[in-house]
Amino acid sequence: MRLSRYFLPILKETPKEAEIVSHRLMLRAGMLRQQSAGIYSWLPMGKKVLDKVGQIVREEQDRSGAIEIMMPTIQSADLWRESGRYDDYGKEMLRITDRHERDMLYGPTNEEMVTDIFRSYVRSYRDLPLNLYHIQWKFRDEVRPRFGVMRGREFLMKDAYSFDVDQEGARRAYNKMFVAYLRTFERLGLQAIPMKADSGPIGGDMTHEFIVLASTGESAVFLDKELLDTPVPGADTDFDADLSPIVTAWTSKYAATEEMHDEAAFAALPDERKVTARGIEVGHIFYFGTKYSEPMGAKVAGPDGTERPVHMGSYGIGVSRLVAGLIEASHDDAGIIWPDSVAPFDVGLVNLKVGDAATDAACEDLLAKLEAAGKDVLYDDTDGRAGAKFATMDLIGLPWQLIVGPKGLADGMVELKRRASGERETLSIESALARLT
Numbered sequence: 001m002r003l004s005r006y007f008l009p010i011l012k013e014t015p016k017e018a019e020i021v022s023h024r025l026m027l028r029a030g031m032l033r034q035q036s037a038g039i040y041s042w043l044p045m046g047k048k049v050l051d052k053v054g055q056i057v058r059e060e061q062d063r064s065g066a067i068e069i070m071m072p073t074i075q076s077a078d079l080w081r082e083s084g085r086y087d088d089y090g091k092e093m094l095r096i097t098d099r100h101e102r103d104m105l106y107g108p109t110n111e112e113m114v115t116d117i118f119r120s121y122v123r124s125y126r127d128l129p130l131n132l133y134h135i136q137w138k139f140r141d142e143v144r145p146r147f148g149v150m151r152g153r154e155f156l157m158k159d160a161y162s163f164d165v166d167q168e169g170a171r172r173a174y175n176k177m178f179v180a181y182l183r184t185f186e187r188l189g190l191q192a193i194p195m196k197a198d199s200g201p202i203g204g205d206m207t208h209e210f211i212v213l214a215s216t217g218e219s220a221v222f223l224d225k226e227l228l229d230t231p232v233p234g235a236d237t238d239f240d241a242d243l244s245p246i247v248t249a250w251t252s253k254y255a256a257t258e259e260m261h262d263e264a265a266f267a268a269l270p271d272e273r274k275v276t277a278r279g280i281e282v283g284h285i286f287y288f289g290t291k292y293s294e295p296m297g298a299k300v301a302g303p304d305g306t307e308r309p310v311h312m313g314s315y316g317i318g319v320s321r322l323v324a325g326l327i328e329a330s331h332d333d334a335g336i337i338w339p340d341s342v343a344p345f346d347v348g349l350v351n352l353k354v355g356d357a358a359t360d361a362a363c364e365d366l367l368a369k370l371e372a373a374g375k376d377v378l379y380d381d382t383d384g385r386a387g388a389k390f391a392t393m394d395l396i397g398l399p400w401q402l403i404v405g406p407k408g409l410a411d412g413m414v415e416l417k418r419r420a421s422g423e424r425e426t427l428s429i430e431s432a433l434a435r436l437t
């Protein structure tokens with residue numbers, strides 16, 4: 001992509017309304033534009049990252065055996081009356097009426113709708129287990145949306161829903177999602193720790209929040225340092241095997257958010273293992289039994305022929321929140337530092353002397369070769385000053401900068417910079433291509 005033909009509205013100043021670094025950097029790097037409180041347009045580079053995050057989430061859901069669907073954002077209030085949540089949900093729910101005066105709403109989540117889909121087709125335990133998910137926009141009329149997309153009103157969520165014949169089956173579904181979440185956040189380059197959450201009226205131990213440690217996190221968290229070294233299951237994980245040993249390894253050490261913190265238990269840890277930090281909740285998984293299947297009549301006939309309501313769980317990941325979370329976890333004073341897996345472009349190609357025939361030719365050749373090798377390149381072919389070009393590249397956080405100027409070219413050399421380490425290397429064009437492809 002040539003920068004001269006792209007749409008990258010970089011801001012020179014730091015927007016004063018942005019209180020946390022990810023909000024500041026997303027605005028300055030031309031990724032995002034606020035349209036109204038908590039509601040944003042995703043500009044080209046922001047959209048690219050959002051899609052890459054969503055794709056990694058999708059791949060790990062699919063790997064675990066979950067099946068993708070797409071439910072609408074607008075829902076009928078009738079479904080929510082069946083579950084009894086229409087009145088409970090309060091002011092967070094955006095309630096609307098259509099031209100026929102029918103009560104509708106912009107979905108904050110989809111338990112009722114997915115249960116309606118399930119009950120319309122599934123009748124037998126032989127059709128279980130089943131996990132349906134989608135990656136869809138939600139609306140929650142937060143009283144105080146803030147921190148940019150970290151706490152928005154319209155936000156992108158992956159929400160999955162599992163259906164099983166009994167609690168044991170539901171635990172297996174829960175464990176699959178637990179492992180899928182560990183893999184997802186690791187692939188995003190994040191250290192996300194599962195923490196026991198409040199299981200509410202359902203009770204039990206099957207509810208965890210996945211927390212990314214970051215200084216601007218909204219919640220205080222307490223954990224055993226050994227969790228930071230616990231291995232994440234590999235891509236060859238057999239999701240049909242018993243995953244409980246993995247879940248036990250991650251849940252048998254102390255980890256709690258403020259609301260669940262047990263000071264005495266934490267105090268029992270040796271000092272060198274006590275970690276107190278702030279965290280960002282990037283995922284939340286729940287088992288809630290027959291809470292929706294009972295009132296909505298989602299049931300299956302068991303092996304003995306008797307009908308029973310299915311046992312369900314729901315599993316959310318904040319896809320748009322993750323874009324901000326990634327920046328909180330990976331930035332420096334110069335700007336964003338994207339992990340390779342979600343970077344909007346793989347390489348920033350910088351032409352230090354646009355209009356100089358040799359430099360232009362070398363850049364065109366490098367662009368063609370890198371793209372032919374499947375690399376996504378942002379080529380800064382604008383005629384700005386070198387300093388401004390470097391500042392932009394550091395701000396937008398591409399993993400590699402390939403810098404081409406007439407002096408280096410005279411010796412057949414170019415400069416390669418690794419954004420994360422700041423390491424710069426002068427090397428031949430061939431060597432640079434070899435490093436990048």
Ligand SMILES: Nc1ncnc2c1ncn2[C@@H]1O[C@H](COS(=O)(=O)NC(=O)[C@@H](N)CS)[C@@H](O)[C@H]1O
Nearest residue numbers: 109151152155159282283284314315316318321
């Ligand atoms: N206002 C918001 N802005 C951005 N992300 C949010 C917001 N509210 C929740 N999220 C993200 O969405 C994830 C799931 O949301 S949730 O409320 O915890 N869970 C659910 O909605 C369940 N129904 C999961 S299907 C959260 O872990 C968080 O990462």
